[in-house]
Amino acid sequence: MHRYRSHTCGELRASDVSTDVRLSGWLHNRRDLGGILFIDLRDHYGITQLVARPGTPAYEALDKLTKESVVRVDGTVVSRGTENVNAELPTGEVEVEVGSVEVLGAAQQLPFQINTDDGVGEERRLEYRFLDLRRERMHRNIMLRTAVISAIRHKMTALGFNEMATPILTATSPEGARDFVVPSRLNPGKFYALPQAPQQFKQLFMISGFDRYFQIAPCFRDEDARADRSPGEFYQLDVEMSFAEQEDVFQPIEKLMTELFEEFGGGRHVTSPFPRIPFREAMLKYGNDKPDLRAQLELVDITDVFEGSEFKAFAGKHVRALPVPAVQDQPRKFFDGLGDYAVEQGAKGLAWVRVGEDGTLSGPIAKFLTEENVKVLTERLGLAAGHAVFFGAGGFDEVSRIMGAVRVEAARRSGHFEEGVFRFCWIVDFPMYEKDEDTGKIDFSHNPFSMPQGGLEALETQDPLDVLGWQYDIVCNGVELSSGAIRNHEPEIMFKAFEIAGYDKETVEREFAGMLRAFQYGAPPHGGIAPGVDRIVMLLADEPNIRETIAFPLNGNAQDLMMGAPTELEETRLRELNIALRKPVAKPAE
Secondary structure (H helix, E strand, C coil): CCCCCCCCCCCCCHHHCCCEEEEEEEEEEEEEECCEEEEEEEECCEEEEEEECCCCHHHHHHHHCCCCCEEEEEEEEEECCHHHCCCCCCCCCEEEEEEEEEEEECCCCCCCCCCCCCCCCHHHHHHCHHHHCCCHHHHHHHHHHHHHHHHHHHHHHHCCCEECCCCCCECCCCCCCECCEEECCCCCCCEEECCCCCHHHHHHHHHCCCCEEEEEEEEEEECCCECCECCEEEEEEEEEEECCCHHHHHHHHHHHHHHHHHHHCCCCEECCCCCEEEHHHHHHHHCCCCCCCCECCCCEECHHHHCCCCCCCCCCCEEEEEEECCCCCCCHHHHHHHHHHHHHCCCCCCEEEEECCCCCEECCCHHHCCHHHHHHHHHHHCCCCCCEEEEEEECHHHHHHHHHHHHHHHHHHHCCECCCEECEEEEECCECEEECCCCCCEEECCCCCECECCHHHHHHHCCHHHCEECEEEEEECCEEEEEEEEECCCHHHHHHHHHHCCCCHHHHHHHCHHHHHHHCCCCCCEEEECCEHHHHHHHHCCCCCHHHHCCCCCCCCCCECCCCECCCCCHHHHHHCCCCCCCCCCCCCC
């Protein structure tokens, strides 16, 4: 018999009754019922119930051990009997009567319970992450992640993509986030950077003659944490294709996402094909560029209805309406509750009206609407008896943000929200440029390395704010999974694109020397995308926070509480790296 086990803790069945077995695992739970000791023994594969009877060496040994101690037991499989079967466990028809016990690893008193979700704080959980990962939910999430990554590799290979590796130590990048930098001992005063993404290298693969690349790529960005973003490092499915247009990228990625979410989504329906929604349409209808399409309500721009209006709350402002059908039975607290929610999002309030059986409008602002207002709103919003309309007014961005959130919340509270589905979409036709409201400066709005729609002619003849890029995002249930683009592979177009944003030719040549040099030796048209693996698993696991799907994440302050990182370096190590520290000056106490 094997030194530690003949079977796993998830393996034994009724057919194994009377078999002598050896199991190893963690002491998950212990119950003393009428002098008989019942132990739940857990390993990676499951749980098996052990039985130890009074007066036996096994009883004495198991009774003294703390939970989470690791033991090896020898015993005999016995039937639980029909009345004692645990239908929730695959091993629930049997138990093991223990003959002998060997303690392999005794556990100290636990900082929190493993077998229950006792509400312990995240900081404590991260400090003892090796214990937290023993919990069933966390163990399941990590194994889901493993299975998803394995499936991605298999499916991408089947789609004709080739897995390739890109460097981890590279040059600093002028991309949007901050780099993590690494000092070079052999090159004093110089630094490597950890890649924010393999962007330039995967494009260089295409220029080098490879056709379809993918990689489960680690990326490093020194940015703040969010519920859907982990500080420090994250993983993405990095993809690039040669001789590809936008739809060529969409087809394999849409197939991949559909299959992944059908396979691992627990029976939740995946809507396919994914709709293509232009960026400007998304901002008007949904209030943002990552719409949650489970909310079956849409915003309507009605700014023109109130141009020149004497109603001061709407006059001269951008106005968006949210019609909500079938709310005739909703009490006043429904309307007040949405108003309170809007205030939480930063609004001063939320105007609304409701439509009566005779078509008349009632509510706080009904008296301010003219007959012409009512007529136009009824026609444009398709109003009928039982409808309600919520209004937001102010600057475009502010109204979009607030009413976008209200749209989803109103759908949830009014029964116009789909549960148990994955609603994907592509957001397309992003503007290449935007204007800074404070400085009036034109700058890139999304991805500076994208090919503009219309190429060089568009850059030379159109208003920059009207130029669209071959840029796209994939969104699922209100979560942006990735951004992608057809790349700008022509130096002349790249120089012009950067010139519009205020960068001279010398700056572009200095910052992107490697890429520009490669483009001058025959670059194919190419494009790609990079869906976030962490976010995919977060959605599939139905977790609200991305850290619940990462084995060893940093906390919100980018600290590893378990390993104690980041750490200070000793002076000898700093000298070896030719680094002198300049610590921030403490602010004087007020």
